[in-house]
Amino acid sequence: MAGQSHGVSLMYKLYGALGSPYSMKLRALLRYRRIPHRWIDGAATREALGQVRAPVIPVLQYPDGHYDNDSTPVIYDLEQRHAERRVVPDDPAQAFIAHLLEDFADEWLTKAMFGYRWLEDVDQIQMSRWLAFDNMKGGGLERSQGFAEQFRARQVGRMALVGCTRENFPLIEASTRAVLSALEGHVVNQHCLFGTRPSLAEFGIYGQLSQLGTDPTPQAMMRADYPYTYRWLAHVDDMSGMKGEWEPGIAPVVAELVRIAGQVYVPFLRANEAAAEAGQETFRMEAMGLPYEQGVFKYQIKCLRELRARYARLDGEARSTVDAVLGSDWLELIG
Numbered sequence: 001m002a003g004q005s006h007g008v009s010l011m012y013k014l015y016g017a018l019g020s021p022y023s024m025k026l027r028a029l030l031r032y033r034r035i036p037h038r039w040i041d042g043a044a045t046r047e048a049l050g051q052v053r054a055p056v057i058p059v060l061q062y063p064d065g066h067y068d069n070d071s072t073p074v075i076y077d078l079e080q081r082h083a084e085r086r087v088v089p090d091d092p093a094q095a096f097i098a099h100l101l102e103d104f105a106d107e108w109l110t111k112a113m114f115g116y117r118w119l120e121d122v123d124q125i126q127m128s129r130w131l132a133f134d135n136m137k138g139g140g141l142e143r144s145q146g147f148a149e150q151f152r153a154r155q156v157g158r159m160a161l162v163g164c165t166r167e168n169f170p171l172i173e174a175s176t177r178a179v180l181s182a183l184e185g186h187v188v189n190q191h192c193l194f195g196t197r198p199s200l201a202e203f204g205i206y207g208q209l210s211q212l213g214t215d216p217t218p219q220a221m222m223r224a225d226y227p228y229t230y231r232w233l234a235h236v237d238d239m240s241g242m243k244g245e246w247e248p249g250i251a252p253v254v255a256e257l258v259r260i261a262g263q264v265y266v267p268f269l270r271a272n273e274a275a276a277e278a279g280q281e282t283f284r285m286e287a288m289g290l291p292y293e294q295g296v297f298k299y300q301i302k303c304l305r306e307l308r309a310r311y312a313r314l315d316g317e318a319r320s321t322v323d324a325v326l327g328s329d330w331l332e333l334i335g
Contacts, residue, residue, distance in 0.1 A: 012037040015048040016058035019131045019214075021113050022071045022106070023058040024237070025207025029075060032198060032239040033085045042137050071207075072102065075200050087200045089246050093321035094194050096310055097254060101193075102204030103303050104261040108268065109208040112176040115164035116211075116218040118155050123215050128152035130214075163294030171290035175264040176212075179205070179257065180226040186253035187232045193254050196244030198236065201254075206236040250325050262329045263288055269304045270333055276301055308334045 014030060014037050016023025023041075030037045040048075048059040051067040059069040068074050079086050089095045117127050132148035159165055164172065183205075192198045212218035213233045222230040264287040275283035275296045284293045311334045314322060323331060 010036060010063045012063060013040055013048075013061040014038070014058055015040045015045040015061070017041050017045070017131070018134055019127065019211065020057050021110060021207040021211050023207075024210040025203050026058050026060065026071050026074065028206055028237050028239070029078075029087060029200070029203045031237075032203075032242065033078065033082060033087065034240055035078065035082055042135055072106065072200075075203075085197075087198060087203065089194050089199055091246065091248070092314060092318035093325075094199075094246070094250070096314060096318070096322055097250065097258060097325060098194060098199040098201040099310060100307060101201035101254070101257055101261065103307065104257075104265050105201070105204035105208050107300055107303055108261070108265045109176065109179065109205065111162065111164055111168075111172045112218070113208050113211040114155075114159070114162055115169050115172050117215050118152075118159055118164065119166065119169060120217055123217050124152050124156065126216055127214075128155070161295060163292065165293075168292050168294065171264065171287055171292050174288050174290060175260060177225075178260045178263075180209075180222065180229055182253055182256040182260065183229045183232070184226045186251070188228050190251075191232065191235060192244065193251060193257075195247035197242065197246065198239055198244075202236060206233060209233055210237070250321070255325050258325050258330070259327065262327055266329045266333050268292070269300060272296055272300050273304060304334070311335065 012030065012035060014023070014027055016027060016039065018024070018041065027037075027039060045057055045059065048061060048067060049055040049057070051061075052059055052069045054069065056069060058071065059067055060074055061067050068077070075087065079088050087098075089098055117123050128148040128151050129145060131151060132144045136144050136147060186193075190196070193201055209222075209229070210233055212222060213230055219230075267285045267287045271283040271285040275281075276298065280296065282293060282295050284291065286292065311319075311322070323335075326334075
């Protein structure tokens, strides 16, 4: 495999955390692609955070020494650098839909991760303590719990900023359960969405659901109602031994996930963009018959522009395939 024969000289370093959905997403992808890397977590990540513009994990240090930490551009960059076991489907229509689903996971399903973790005391307490434990790796229980309480207060204080309020959570939970239900009916037959090998969509979805699989309240929900999707997480975490192929067409589960995204992510993107253009600081919307309100986020406007640009580059045959899957709501937004 390209990059493997030179051994340690082509070693990547992934600075992340077990409690970070994007860290788990990128680690699982590196494992599947058999790209040589070292996993570095805890306090050791601090130095890497000083090497990137936005100090958030994961941070990937490349063999040449430079750093990057936006998981989606990193994935596409790795596609260019390493030829084997790529995660972007060869078919342009599938590639576009895989990107759309990865974006949906990164920008909407992450609200489920954040909401389940920081809304209820049982999750706040356990996860703040576990995250402190992961970060400090010792240092004594009293010191660790002090750090945990500070971190808990900071995260709970950010809930409204990212839209994870009690008023918004019914919609977040309803859309998450819809995704889990779609996956539950699929993974009992086939683990992947576009054939027998994983795409960037699976890794995006896995990153967010990996956290639901550890936190007390959502873990209990998944175990009870979506047991095979819960178990699927353990498989996606390390697919380094998997061999497979892309298969033609759009699987029913993919069409269903796109439909769910159209129900909730399309109105979210539309309302966010409209509010930004109007110079407003917040926006309101309704989806699945449920209300939602949060502050305007510029990054999601960037994501929408990227979706539009990728759609515009599709040729006639690929666009026809994509149009048949997207439906009117998506097409009105990005077409």
